[in-house]
Amino acid sequence: MQGVGVLGGATRSGSISTLSMEDNNLVLSSEDSSSPDESELELGLGLSLGGTACKPQQHYARILTAKDFPSVGSSVSVSASSSSSSSSSSCSSSLSRANVTAGTKRSADSVAAANGASQVVGWPPIRSYRMNTLVNQAKLPATEEFNSLIGNSKNSNTVAGKGTNNCSDKNNGSAKENGRLRSSLFVKVNMDGTPIGRKVDLSAHRCYETLAQTLEDMFHTSTSTISSIRSSGEEHDKATRSSKMLEGSSDFVLTYEDKDGDWMLVGDVPWGMFINSVRRLKIMRTSEAKGLAPRSEERNGRQRTNPI
Amino acid sequence: MMNYFPDEVLEHVFDFVTSHRDRNAVSLVCKLWFRVERFSRQRVFIGNCYAISPERLVTRFPGVKALTLKGKPHFADFNLVPQDWGGYVQPWIEALARSRIGLEELRLKRMVVSDESLDVLSRSFTNFKSLVLVSCEGFTTDGLSAIAANCRFLRELDLQENEIEEKKNHWLGCFPDSCTSLVSLNFACLKEINLVALEKLVARNPNLKSLKLNRAVPLEALQRILMRAPQLVDLGTGSFVLDHDSDDSETYRKLKATILKCRSIRNLSGFLEVTPRCLPAIYPICFNLTYLNLSYAAGIHGSELIKLIRFCGKLQRLWILDYIGDKGLEVVASTCKDLQELRVFPSDFFGAGHAAVTETGLVAISTGCPKLNSLLYFCQQMTNAALIAVAKNCPNFIRFRLCILDPTKPDPVTMQPLDEGFGAIVQSSKRLRRLSLSGLLTDRVFLYIGMYAEQLEMLSIAFAGESDKGMVYVLNGCKKLRKLEIRDSPFGDMALLRDVGKYETMRSLWMSSCEVTLGACKTLAEKMPRLNVEIINENDQMEFGHEDSEKVEKMYLYRTLVGPRKDAPEFVWTLV
Numbered sequence: 001m002q003g004v005g006v007l008g009g010a011t012r013s014g015s016i017s018t019l020s021m022e023d024n025n026l027v028l029s030s031e032d033s034s035s036p037d038e039s040e041l042e043l044g045l046g047l048s049l050g051g052t053a054c055k056p057q058q059h060y061a062r063i064l065t066a067k068d069f070p071s072v073g074s075s076v077s078v079s080a081s082s083s084s085s086s087s088s089s090s091c092s093s094s095l096s097r098a099n100v101t102a103g104t105k106r107s108a109d110s111v112a113a114a115n116g117a118s119q120v121v122g123w124p125p126i127r128s129y130r131m132n133t134l135v136n137q138a139k140l141p142a143t144e145e146f147n148s149l150i151g152n153s154k155n156s157n158t159v160a161g162k163g164t165n166n167c168s169d170k171n172n173g174s175a176k177e178n179g180r181l182r183s184s185l186f187v188k189v190n191m192d193g194t195p196i197g198r199k200v201d202l203s204a205h206r207c208y209e210t211l212a213q214t215l216e217d218m219f220h221t222s223t224s225t226i227s228s229i230r231s232s233g234e235e236h237d238k239a240t241r242s243s244k245m246l247e248g249s250s251d252f253v254l255t256y257e258d259k260d261g262d263w264m265l266v267g268d269v270p271w272g273m274f275i276n277s278v279r280r281l282k283i284m285r286t287s288e289a290k291g292l293a294p295r296s297e298e299r300n301g302r303q304r305t306n307p308i
Numbered sequence: 309m310m311n312y313f314p315d316e317v318l319e320h321v322f323d324f325v326t327s328h329r330d331r332n333a334v335s336l337v338c339k340l341w342f343r344v345e346r347f348s349r350q351r352v353f354i355g356n357c358y359a360i361s362p363e364r365l366v367t368r369f370p371g372v373k374a375l376t377l378k379g380k381p382h383f384a385d386f387n388l389v390p391q392d393w394g395g396y397v398q399p400w401i402e403a404l405a406r407s408r409i410g411l412e413e414l415r416l417k418r419m420v421v422s423d424e425s426l427d428v429l430s431r432s433f434t435n436f437k438s439l440v441l442v443s444c445e446g447f448t449t450d451g452l453s454a455i456a457a458n459c460r461f462l463r464e465l466d467l468q469e470n471e472i473e474e475k476k477n478h479w480l481g482c483f484p485d486s487c488t489s490l491v492s493l494n495f496a497c498l499k500e501i502n503l504v505a506l507e508k509l510v511a512r513n514p515n516l517k518s519l520k521l522n523r524a525v526p527l528e529a530l531q532r533i534l535m536r537a538p539q540l541v542d543l544g545t546g547s548f549v550l551d552h553d554s555d556d557s558e559t560y561r562k563l564k565a566t567i568l569k570c571r572s573i574r575n576l577s578g579f580l581e582v583t584p585r586c587l588p589a590i591y592p593i594c595f596n597l598t599y600l601n602l603s604y605a606a607g608i609h610g611s612e613l614i615k616l617i618r619f620c621g622k623l624q625r626l627w628i629l630d631y632i633g634d635k636g637l638e639v640v641a642s643t644c645k646d647l648q649e650l651r652v653f654p655s656d657f658f659g660a661g662h663a664a665v666t667e668t669g670l671v672a673i674s675t676g677c678p679k680l681n682s683l684l685y686f687c688q689q690m691t692n693a694a695l696i697a698v699a700k701n702c703p704n705f706i707r708f709r710l711c712i713l714d715p716t717k718p719d720p721v722t723m724q725p726l727d728e729g730f731g732a733i734v735q736s737s738k739r740l741r742r743l744s745l746s747g748l749l750t751d752r753v754f755l756y757i758g759m760y761a762e763q764l765e766m767l768s769i770a771f772a773g774e775s776d777k778g779m780v781y782v783l784n785g786c787k788k789l790r791k792l793e794i795r796d797s798p799f800g801d802m803a804l805l806r807d808v809g810k811y812e813t814m815r816s817l818w819m820s821s822c823e824v825t826l827g828a829c830k831t832l833a834e835k836m837p838r839l840n841v842e843i844i845n846e847n848d849q850m851e852f853g854h855e856d857s858e859k860v861e862k863m864y865l866y867r868t869l870v871g872p873r874k875d876a877p878e879f880v881w882t883l884v
Contacts (some may be wrong), residue, residue, distance in 0.1 A: 122386035122795070123770070124654055124686060124713055125744075127443065129469040129497070133580075134606055134629075134655065260583070268610035270631065270655055270664075 191219050191283035192252070202275055208267050212254060219283065253289045256281050265289075318344045328353045347371055354378070355790075355815050357395060357419065358840065361870045362403030373412045374438075375404075379419035381818050381864050382768075383793055385443065388820060388862070390846055392877045395419045398428075405432035413438040413464075420444070426451030430458035438464035438492075445471040449479040449498070456482035464492040466518075474500055481505035488512050494520035496544050496578065503529050511536045520544025523580040531563040538569045544601075545578035550586055564589045575599040577627075582607030587616055594619035598646075601627040603653045614639050625649040630656075630664030630686060637669030641676025649682035654713060667694030674701035682707040690747055691719045695729025705737035709744035715771040718748035725749050731756035734764075744768040754778035758785025766791040779803035783810050793818040801828035808835050816866035827856025829863055833883035840872055841865045841883040 190197040198218050205211045254266040258277040266274070266281070322345055325331055335345040351374040354360060365372070379395025397419045404411050411433040421444045429436065436459045449472065455465065456479055480495075480502050490513040495501060501524045510516060510533050517540060521530065525546030534540070550560060563586075573593045582605055594600075597620050602608060608616065609631035617636065620626075623644040630652050632640070640647070650673060652665055665687045671694045674680060681704045690712055710730075718725055726747040734740060734757050741763055745753065749772035757764065758781035765788055773779070779799040782792070783806065792814065800823030811817055811832075826843070833841040844862035872882040 120715070120796075122383065122388045123715055124711055125386045125768075125770070126654065126686075127385045127469060128387055129443065129471065130603075130653070133604055134653075260585075262585075270609070272656070273606075273609065 187278060187280050189215060189218070189281040189283065192285045192288065194219060200281070202278065207271055208274075211266075215254065215281070215283065251286055252283050253286050254281065255284050255289060315344050319348045322348055326351075350374060352376070356866050356868075357397075357400070358870075358873050359815070359866060359868045362400045364870070365400075366403050366407045366409060370407070370409065372404075372409055374415075375400075375411065375413070376415040376417075377419060378417045381793070381816060382418075382791070383795065383818055383820070384418055388795070390844065390877075390879060393844070393880065394873065394875055394877070396425075396875060397421050398425045401425050401429050401432070405429075409433075410435055412436055413440075415440040415442075416444055417442040418444065420446040421451070423447050423451035423454070427454040430454040435461060437461055438466075440464065440466040440468070441470050442468040443470065448473040449475050449477055453477055453479040453482040456480065456487075457484065460484075460486070461489050462487065463489050465490075466492055466494040467497050468494065470497050472498060474498060478502040478505055480509060483509055485512065489515065491515050492518035492542075494518065494544065496520045496522050496546075496580070498522045498524075500524050507532055507536070514539070516540065518542035518575075521546035521578065523547045527563060527586070528559050531559065531566050534563075534566045534570055538566075539572055540570060541572050542575040543570070543573050543578070545576075545580075547581040548579050548586055549581050549583045560586060560589065564592075568592050571596075573597070575601075577601035577604075579605035579608060584608060584612040587612055591616070591619050596622060598622055599625040601625075603627040603629055603651065605629070606631075606655065618643055620644060623647055625682075627651040627653070629653050632665065632669075634665055634669035634672065637665060638672040638676075641672045644677060646679060647673070647677040648679050650677075650680060651684040652686055653684075654686040654711075664688060667691045670694060671697050671701075674698040678702055679704065681705055684709045684711075686711045686713060688713060689717055689720050690726060690729065691721050692724060692726055692729035692732075693719075693721070695726065696732040699729075699732035699736040703736045703738075705733065705740050707742040708733055708737065708740060709742065709768070710746055711744065712746045715746050716748050725752070727752040727756065731760070734760040739763055742766040745772055746770060750774050751778040751781070754781040758782050761786055763788055765789060767793070769794040769797055771796045773797045773799060776800055776803035776806075780806050783807055789813075790815045792816075794820070794822060796821040798823050800824055804828050805832060808832055811836065811839055811865060812867050814867065816864065818862075818864050819860075820862040822859075824860050824863055825856060826854060826858045826860055829860055829865075830856065830883050832865070837884075838867055838869065839865050840868050842876070843881045843883065845879050845881065 186199045186201050188197050189200050200211070200214060200218065202211070205214070255263050256266050256274070256278045257263050257280050259279055260277075263282070269277075318341065322331070322334060325334055328351070331345060331349060335342045346368050348371065349369045350371060352365065352369055352372050353376045354365070355378050357377045357379050365375075377397065377400060379397075380389055380393060383389060384393070395418060397416055405428055412435050414429065414436075415438075421441060426447055429439070431454075439455060439459075439462075447470075452465075452472075455462065462483075481504075483490075483505075487509070490509070493509075493516065499522065501522055503525065506521075506525070507529065510519070516537050519533070519537060519540055519542070521533075521544055523546045525533075527548060527550055530545055530548075534543075567589055570593060574597060576590070576593065576597055576599070579602060584607065587608065594616065600620055600623055602613070602616075606629065609629070613628075613632055614636045617626075617632075617639055621643055624646050626640065626644065626647060626649070628651070632652065637652075640650075652669075655664065665685070667687070667690045670683075670685055670687070670690070674697060678701055680702045683705065684707070687710070690710060719729070726745075727750055730743075730745060730749070730753050734743065738760075740761055743757070743761065743764060743766070745768065751774045754773060754777070757767070761767075764786045767782060767786070767789065769792075776799055778797070779794070780803050782789070783803070789810075793816075795818075799819065804819070804824050805828055829841050829843060833839065842864045843860050844864065846861070872884065876882055
């Protein structure tokens with residue numbers, strides 16, 4: 001296996017080198033229902049609590065997950081402050097912050113923290129109105145519980161967004177279970193030239209890189225690679241990890257059919273969006289996918305529109 | 309010389325003095341000018357509703373017609389201020405109503421507004437024309453019904469990002485048939501609307517220039533509304549979605565044709581839900597747009613977004629989600645040469661780490677858009693080199709707000725703090741009035757801010773600095789500072805008490821999760837009777853005593869002429 005899949009979120013210094021040693025474990029686990037991201041977080045926690053490479057200043061509450069909150073005596077600093085007395089006080093104060101939900105709108109942050117998303121209260125500084133609106137629109141699977149908590153925390157009977165609690169109906173197989181925010185999301189995958197299709201569980205992934213790696217393994221494309229996994233605005237350091245999936249040079253491109261019936265190149269939209277609209281995947285020969293530029297409006301022939 | 313002129317002449321001269329600051333300055337010249345100015349003042353701005361009382365407003369400015377009030381501290385937007393903290397508009401409306409002031413315009417931000425307040429408002433001022441509510445809460449659509457029903461000459465009802473409880477009433481239908489004076493209507497923050505009432509309302513209000521719909525308005529209705537209102541200048545679409553089942557090609561065709569007639573649209577927003585393949589319908593109006601707000605359009609991304617931007621060559625203000633990416637920002641930079649304001653909002657709050665925009669995009673913008681003067685940029689990372697380049701390319705910043713999603717992240721290339729980068733910004737943009745910092749920052753950045761940011765009025769600090777010196781640099785150096793808000797930074801008593809007189813020259817100071825102790829706050833409150841020093845204590849304080857050495861979780865202090873407020877909840881202590 002060549003190249004290393006880039007895990008979402010693994011862009012922080014200090015954690016990269018360690019992860020590469022653990023690659024085999026992480027890739028193998030990508031087929032399981034547990035997300036590789038969680039194991040990455042666990043590794044990160046292991047490092048930070050052991051206090052190896054990272055200096056206290058570089059820690060902040062992102063590294064804390066719900067596992068940390070019950071243990072009040074944790075030494076993990078939550079502020080950028082370098083003085084130890086302040087870090088312990090702000091640690092405890094942020095713990096108490098996380099626990100106070102009555103009468104405030106911060107239940108959203110607490111939930112996010114409890115989901116392992118590691119939120120600092122009030123950060124990023126976005127108006128709660130904006131956050132609530134966008135979360136409802138994006139209908140990220142992880143936010144279904146978030147949304148229902150938003151509804152409960154308001155001191156009124158405002159409906160928490162049109163269609164908020166209907167997300168689960170629209171999402172293919174992702175019925176919300178108690179305590180679990182995601183269940184399986186199997187979609188069919190076909191590859192040009194391969195008569196037998198496969199299925200892949202999208203909920204086992206949190207980013208395009210691991211998905212592409214999984215598909216590569218599935219279809220044994222050792223000589224040719226699946227390309228065109230592009231996130232807009234990817235950082236330069238991703239390229240240095242020499243993932244074949246990030247380069248444009250290959251025989252195949254990964255495409256998907258969305259819920260409108262349109263075929264699009266995988267990688268253009270944020271993962272959450274993709275998960276919510278994908279119906280099935282297809283690994284197309286690059287030559288055949290030429291006409292399938294995502295920028296064109298002529299994808300499905302149903303609408304011809306002429307820009308003026 | 310001016311003393312020999314009759315008052316009417318002075319008043320006429322003062323008519324040309326319109327900004328609040330200038331009028332405030334005028335009123336300080338002499339008693340005569342004070343008197344003439346106060347009787348002729350029509351527009352009053354109160355940045356902190358607790359700095360003065362409604363009674364004093366009414367006494368001093370009996371002719372006031374337009375009032376702006378702001379309530380909660382800015383950090384309330386980010387859930388740092390508990391519910392029921394305060395900021396009630398009721399006493400203001402009551403006082404204005406009692407004194408028979410001819411109020412015509414009311415603009416409120418971060419205040420608590422009740423249905424009763426709206427009802428009293430609607431009944432007390434016969435010429436009431438304009439209500440603008442921004443980030444307010446506490447009312448329902450019943451209050452809106454009162455406004456609609458009773459304000460006979462209403463021109464503007466603008467609801468921006470409020471928390472409104474929606475009842476089953478059809479408040480929009482409460483506008484009487486005789487209401488034909490509407491110029492501006494914005495209900496984008498509501499979830500429902502009565503479509504029939506809406507279309508009728510639009511049909512009988514030919515002066516409507518600004519209309520912002522909510523997501524309950526489907527595409528078909530938008531088309532009919534635009535047919536009635538081709539004169540719109542400012543449009544916020546609601547739902548921009550075509551179902552497959554409906555006769556969509558016909559609707560779409562009609563929409564395209566109708567939009568072609570809307571030649572006046574200069575500001576476009578909304579797209580709360582979108583079918584991207586409908587976007588070409590709006591391409592014809594893109595050419596003339598000066599303001600485009602797609603910051604709620606989560607359905608437009610990637611190639612469609614970029615294609616849309618390419619049509620908008622005259623944009624001056626662009627609000628967008630970080631779906632645009634660095635590549636997309638390059639397109640903006642090459643297309644929107646007149647760009648003055650850019651806001652890039654994050655789409656991913658929970659940090660799954662999807663690279664959205666970075667320093668690359670910002671540098672591209674600064675290279676292509678030298679007129680840029682206002683920036684709000686949420687990004688994954690930033691480098692000193694990029695900030696230095698931006699500072700060089702764009703020396704005209706008035707507002708510079710950078711938010712790195714990981715708030716203590718250093719320059720990823722050099723692993724250095726971002727002191728030098730922000731230093732370059734403040735040094736080059738001599739007219740900078742508002743600054744928000746993020747990333748790894750030492751005291752050095754505050755040294756630069758104190759030295760160079762001479763016009764700075766508002767500074768937001770989070771997770772920054774190393775010692776009291778940082779805060780002292782700012783308090784000493786920024787002579788025009790009005791609002792300082794600090795969270796999670798190691799500033800303590802020494803900095804707080806260093807120059808207590810400074811706070812009377814400012815509107816307010818917020819410090820949370822810093823190193824400030826209760827004792828220091830008490831000292832400050834004692835020394836400065838014209839400051840309200842409020843401590844917010846959300847935990848159950850019965851558990852521990854109140855040692856002076858105890859660190860204060862949240863402190864908010866502000867200058868005031870009317871002493872401690874009487875409506876403070878029990879978790880807010882005003883120290884005296």
